[in-house]
Amino acid sequence: MTDTTDTPSHMPLGLAQRGFTGVIQHLAANRAGSALSDVELESRLIELGFVEGARVEILHEGLVGRDPIAVRVDSITIAVRRREAMAIIVA
Amino acid sequence: MELPLLHLALVGTPNSGKTSLFNALTGSRQKVANYPGVTVERKEGFFVTPVGRQVSVVDLPGTYSLRGRSPDEEITRDFVLGKATGETVPDLVLCVADSTNLRLTIRLLLELKRTGRPMILVLNMFDIANRRGITVDVERLAKELGVPVVTSIAVRKGGTADLLALTDEISAKLAAGPQKNSWRALSVSELRATQREADRIIADCVSLPASPDTWTARIDAIVLHPVGGLIVLALILFVMFQAVFAWAQPLMELLNSGFDALGELVHNTLPAGLLQSFLQNGVISGVGSVIVFLPQIIIIFLFILLLEDFGYMARAAFLMDRIMGGAGLHGRAFIPLLSSFACAIPGIMATRVIDNKRDRLTTILIAPLMTCSARIPVYTLIISAFIPARDVWGFINLQGLVMFGLYATGIVSALAVSFLIKFFMLRDFAPAPFMLELPDYKMPRLKSIAIGVYTRAKMFLHRAGTTIFSMMVLIWFLASFPQPPAGATEPAIDFSLAAIIGKALEPLLAPVGFNWQIAVALIPGMAAREVAVAALGTVYAIEGGKEAAEQIGQVLATKWSLATALSMLAWYIFAPQCASTLAVIRRETGSWTWMGVTFTYMLVLAYAASFVTYNVAVALGAG
Numbered sequence: 173m174t175d176t177t178d179t180p181s182h183m184p185l186g187l188a189q190r191g192f193t194g195v196i197q198h199l200a201a202n203r204a205g206s207a208l209s210d211v212e213l214e215s216r217l218i219e220l221g222f223v224e225g226a227r228v229e230i231l232h233e234g235l236v237g238r239d240p241i242a243v244r245v246d247s248i249t250i251a252v253r254r255r256e257a258m259a260i261i262v263a
Numbered sequence: 264m265e266l267p268l269l270h271l272a273l274v275g276t277p278n279s280g281k282t283s284l285f286n287a288l289t290g291s292r293q294k295v296a297n298y299p300g301v302t303v304e305r306k307e308g309f310f311v312t313p314v315g316r317q318v319s320v321v322d323l324p325g326t327y328s329l330r331g332r333s334p335d336e337e338i339t340r341d342f343v344l345g346k347a348t349g350e351t352v353p354d355l356v357l358c359v360a361d362s363t364n365l366r367l368t369i370r371l372l373l374e375l376k377r378t379g380r381p382m383i384l385v386l387n388m389f390d391i392a393n394r395r396g397i398t399v400d401v402e403r404l405a406k407e408l409g410v411p412v413v414t415s416i417a418v419r420k421g422g423t424a425d426l427l428a429l430t431d432e433i434s435a436k437l438a439a440g441p442q443k444n445s446w447r448a449l450s451v452s453e454l455r456a457t458q459r460e461a462d463r464i465i466a467d468c469v470s471l472p473a474s475p476d477t478w479t480a481r482i483d484a485i486v487l488h489p490v491g492g493l494i495v496l497a498l499i500l501f502v503m504f505q506a507v508f509a510w511a512q513p514l515m516e517l518l519n520s521g522f523d524a525l526g527e528l529v530h531n532t533l534p535a536g537l538l539q540s541f542l543q544n545g546v547i548s549g550v551g552s553v554i555v556f557l558p559q560i561i562i563i564f565l566f567i568l569l570l571e572d573f574g575y576m577a578r579a580a581f582l583m584d585r586i587m588g589g590a591g592l593h594g595r596a597f598i599p600l601l602s603s604f605a606c607a608i609p610g611i612m613a614t615r616v617i618d619n620k621r622d623r624l625t626t627i628l629i630a631p632l633m634t635c636s637a638r639i640p641v642y643t644l645i646i647s648a649f650i651p652a653r654d655v656w657g658f659i660n661l662q663g664l665v666m667f668g669l670y671a672t673g674i675v676s677a678l679a680v681s682f683l684i685k686f687f688m689l690r691d692f693a694p695a696p697f698m699l700e701l702p703d704y705k706m707p708r709l710k711s712i713a714i715g716v717y718t719r720a721k722m723f724l725h726r727a728g729t730t731i732f733s734m735m736v737l738i739w740f741l742a743s744f745p746q747p748p749a750g751a752t753e754p755a756i757d758f759s760l761a762a763i764i765g766k767a768l769e770p771l772l773a774p775v776g777f778n779w780q781i782a783v784a785l786i787p788g789m790a791a792r793e794v795a796v797a798a799l800g801t802v803y804a805i806e807g808g809k810e811a812a813e814q815i816g817q818v819l820a821t822k823w824s825l826a827t828a829l830s831m832l833a834w835y836i837f838a839p840q841c842a843s844t845l846a847v848i849r850r851e852t853g854s855w856t857w858m859g860v861t862f863t864y865m866l867v868l869a870y871a872a873s874f875v876t877y878n879v880a881v882a883l884g885a886g
Contacts, residue, residue, distance in 0.1 A: 207619070207695050211451055212332070216698060218454045219327040221366050223462070231480075232487040236585035240594070240697055242487060247471060248364050249479075249701040251581045256696045 185228060185243065186258035193229040194262040196222060204259035213259055221245045222260055266316045269434050270351050272342060274375060275359035276367050277325035278574075278702040280387040280417055283711045284359055285322040287417040291714055295722075298347065303338045303615065312431045321353070327367055329374055330448055333618040343378055344444065354437055355430065356382045362392035362399065362414070363476070363703060365469060369461035372408065377446040381437060382410050385426055389414040391705070396472035404468040418708045479574075479703040486575070492582050499575075503566045504604075507559050507636070514558035522551030541739060549735030549797045550728070556793065559636045560723050561716055563605035567598075568715045572707035577699050584697050590678040591685030593622040594697050600626065600677070603633035607844045609719070611851055619695030625684050627851055628861055631844050632677040632837070634670045637792040641835050642669055644796055648816035649828040665832075672836050676868070738787040738798050761786075761802065775834065775873035776827040776881075785840070792840045826880035833876040837869035 182197055186204075199217055201210035208216070222228075222245055231249065232242035240253045275281040289308025298305045306322040323342055324335035331337035338347060345352035358375055360368035365386075372384055386392075386399060405412040413429045416422030449457065486492050526547045533539040570576050576598050584594025592600075595617045603610030610630045617623040634642075650662050741761040748758070764786060765779035772782050780802045788795035800815045803822070819828070839845065839862045849858040880886065 213696070214451050215328075215330065215454055216332075216696075218451070218458055219367065219370070220698060220700065221458070223455060223458045232483065232581075233489060234582065234585050235489040235493065236589075238489075240581060240584050242483070242581060242701055247366060249483075249703075251577070251584075251697065251699045251701055253584070253697045256698060 181263045182261050183263070184258040185230075185241075185260040185262045186254040186256075188230055188257075188262065190230050190233045190238070190241075192262075193227070196224055196226045196228060197261045197263050198224055199259055200261055201259045203261075204256050206256050206259070208256075213256065217256075217259065220250050221248060222250075228260070228262060266314075269312075269316055269318045269430075270354045271318055271320040271430070272353035272356050273320060273322045273359055274339060274343060274356055274371070275325060276327050276361075276371060276700075278364075278700055279325065279359045279361045279368060281325060281359045282322060283708050284357075284385065284387055284415065284417040284423070285320065286708075286711045286714050287423055288320060291717065293714070293718065295718060298338055303335050304612070305338075312427050312434075314431045316431060316434065318430070320357075321350075326371070328371060328449070328454070329378075329446065333615070335615055343375065343380060344446065353380060355433060356380045357385050357426075358382055358410075359385045359387050361702075362386040362389045363395060363397060365399075365465055366458075366461060369408070369465060370458050372410065373457045373461055374446070374449065376408075376410065377444070379444045379446075381433065383426070383429060383433065384408060384410050384412045386412060386414045387417055388705075390416045390419065390422075395476060398470050400468045404464070407464045407468060418710070476703045482704055483578070483701075486578055487581065492578070496579055496582055499570070500601075503563070506562050506566065507604075511558040511562055515555050518551070518555045518557070522547055522554075525551075537743070540743065541736075544800075545735055545739030546732070548800060549739070549794070550732050554724070555640070556636050557720060557723065559639070560605060561720055563602075563636070564609075564716050564719045565712065567602060567605075568712045569707050571598075572705065572712060574702045574704045577701050580697075580699060581701065590681045591625060592678075592681050593617055593619065593626070593695055595699070596622065596626040599630060600633055603630040603635060606635050606637065606723075607631045607633065607841065608847050611844070611847050614851065617695075622695050624852065624857065625681050627848055628684065628857070628864075629677040629681050631839065631841070631848075631861065631865065632673050632680065634673045634836070635792070635841075637841070638669075638835050640793045640796045642666060642832065644799075644816055645819070645828050645832055648820045649823075649825055669832060669836060676836070680864070734787045734791065734794055735797065738783075738794070741786075742783070742802060774877075775870060776824070776830040776877035776886075777834075777873075778823075778827070780822075781827075781831065785838075788840045789842055791843065792835070792838075795840070825885040826877050829880050829885070830873040830877035833872040834869050837865050837872055839865035839869075 184200075184203060185192075185194075185196075188194070199214050199222065201214040201217075204213060206213045226246050227244075229244040230241050231244050234240050237254075240251050241257060242249055242251050243257070273281050273285055285306065285308060289310050292310065293306060293308040296305050296307075303324060308320050308322070310318050310320070312318060321342065323339040326336040326339045328336075329340045329343070331340040341347040342350055343353065343356060356375065356378075358368065358372045360372075368384075372382070375382060384404075386401070389399075392399065399414075401412050401414065411429060411433065413425050415426045486495055526543045529542045529547060530539060533542065567576075570579070579601075580594040580597050583597040587594060587596060596614070598616065599610045599613040601610075602613050607630045610633065611627050614623045614626045614630070617626060646662050646665055650665050652660065652662050655661050655664060738761070741764070742759050744760060745758060761783045762779065765781075765783035768782040768785075769777075769779045777785075780799065783802050784795045784798035787798045796815070799819070803815060803818050823831075845858050845862060848861050849855060852858070
């Protein structure tokens with residue numbers, strides 16, 4: 173997906189607080205600074221259910237740096253680090 | 264008419280209940296091996312269908328797609344495509360789904376369909392889905408997917424009856440000849456399209472209740488709490504180690520006295536001589552000293568499998584991710600390192616769950632520093648012989664404190680080594696992502712756990728019966744030949760090959776306070792750490808007569824200085840004394856270099872630690 177300009181209400185999931193709920197707008201793998209290539213990161217996110225339109229909620233946070241986060245994605249819970257969650261643009 | 268053997272393959276995402284279905288279908292009729300050239304565990308089982316068809320079923324590694332981004336996932340892909348070397352193309356693929364969580368499996372199934380293999384979708388854990396108010400229109404789902412769908416409850420007796428019937432029905436009309444395979448790696452946009460398609464089908468066929476599983480949410484509120492969660496984790500680990508040491512004790516004593524009695528029986532039945540000595544000192548006491556650990560191995564694997572089945576292990580990785588990240592370790596390294604407290608071999612094999620090469624290598628290199636159960640007999644022996652059982656500060660047992668110190672030193676050194684590796688050797692690798700499904704909690708399935716523990720216990724006994732047995736025979740031989748000349752007054756072992764080797768090594772080991780008897784014991788100890796105890800027994804028993812063997816500890820207390828004993832403890836924290844571990848490292852890393860690196864760094868650490876310990880102790884007057 174291309175890196176579209178965010179409207180004010182769009183933000184990366186990686187910056188959201190615990191308790192945040194929202195809907196995935198698009199994926200921007202080039203924003204994450206992940207060790208994975210953009211294509212690989214995007215593929216893995218999709219395989220774990222992070223697709224446009226999915227409802228997400230941050231359920232839990234780790235102790236150090238409030239990282240990683242446990243995210244409810246529709247009907248499943250996925251643990252990711254905030255670094256990778258930067259690729260998930262939500263509103 | 265004899266029906267040909269039917270080949271089934273189980274494919275599914277991690278946590279889909281694939282393994283419990285596999286266990287339900289096959290019971291204990293399982294064969295565990297490795298795929299050729301890789302150390303991916305190959306689990307095959309056998310069963311007979313209602314119409315009497317013989318079936319072989321392979322439990323393939325869990326995967327979210329056929330892209331094959333790790334050795335495990337490549338095996339699954341190649342196996343389904345019929346490209347795995349030396350494997351039969353499966354006649355029928357069973358795609359296993361957790362009925363409470365269909366999204367990811369349906370997407371995988373849509374991808375699998377392109378391979379053209381005959382397939383069944385198995386909606387596993389269907390009872391749990393029903394209880395949660397999830398309803399599935401099975402007929403419609405089958406029609407939309409174009410694949411037969413069957414429900415199953417792997418954990419219930421008869422819960423797989425429908426699946427067996429459908430397998431018979433389909434295999435009776437399986438078309439001969441190759442099917443058309445149109446699978447190729449999906450691009451990102453195709454991947455997204457299949458997920459959309461899967462979501463559409465699920466929306467049409469499945470109705471989900473408004474609220475998710477409340478039990479999982481309630482447990483996670485405590486277990487994943489940033490602070491509370493770590494306390495719970497510490498408590499679980501405490502109970503686990505308590506169990507390994509305290510609960511196993513009576514059983515271990517029972518086994519010990521059993522082997523003693525057996526040795527006694529041999530001693531009394533056979534005439535004194537070589538055969539008697541071989542059976543009693545070489546075979547029975549040698550193999551017995553290893554089998555004594557069976558209760559501990561069973562308990563530690565029982566805990567690991569229970570926690571895994573319950574769904575806790577993924578949570579532990581979540582909690583530890585950043586904490587271990589400080590030392591350059593991945594959250595997923597937690598489980599392999601935890602297993603390494605039982606034995607580094609399953610621990611190193613469990614690093615397969617880490618898909619980043621650097622993280623995996625670091626974990627493999629430090630896994631042997633975790634105090635494995637094979638070190639326990641050596642620690643116990645030396646501590647009980649040299650450390651007084653008195654209380655310090657009124658309530659802490661000094662022996663227990665030393666034991667704790669040995670464990671802590673192992674852990675701290677492992678973290679330090681990991682940090683150094685990150686800092687100096689592999690620093691150009693960027694940190695790998697941590698992405699893990701946190702499955703809903705499930706009641707552990709006792710049958711599955713029992714089969715898992717049984718398989719591991721069997722592997723351990725097999726090792727005791729082969730490697731360790733042959734090493735014991737070798738050490739007995741070295742310690743018994745050549746026999747002393749007639750009329751010799753010195754102990755017989757002084758004339759043996761063992762003494763010659765030990766005395767040759769003595770100058771090298773003298774700076775760390777080891778005598779030649781220790782050097783002799785360390786040689787078979789290279790095969791397996793715990794053998795050193797039996798070897799010390801053999802060395803001193805043959806030297807001092809039968810009474811000595813029964814009280815190795817007391818003998819050591821009279822023959823070693825405290826400094827030597829402490830030096831030996833320090834040596835055992837680090838020394839790379841396990842041929843099997845080194846062999847596994849060679850296999851898992853696919854390189855002699857990394858095996859050599861592990862061996863060398865551990866040996867250097869061991870020598871340095873012993874040298875410092877010995878000299879400090881001597882300087883303090885313990886020499």
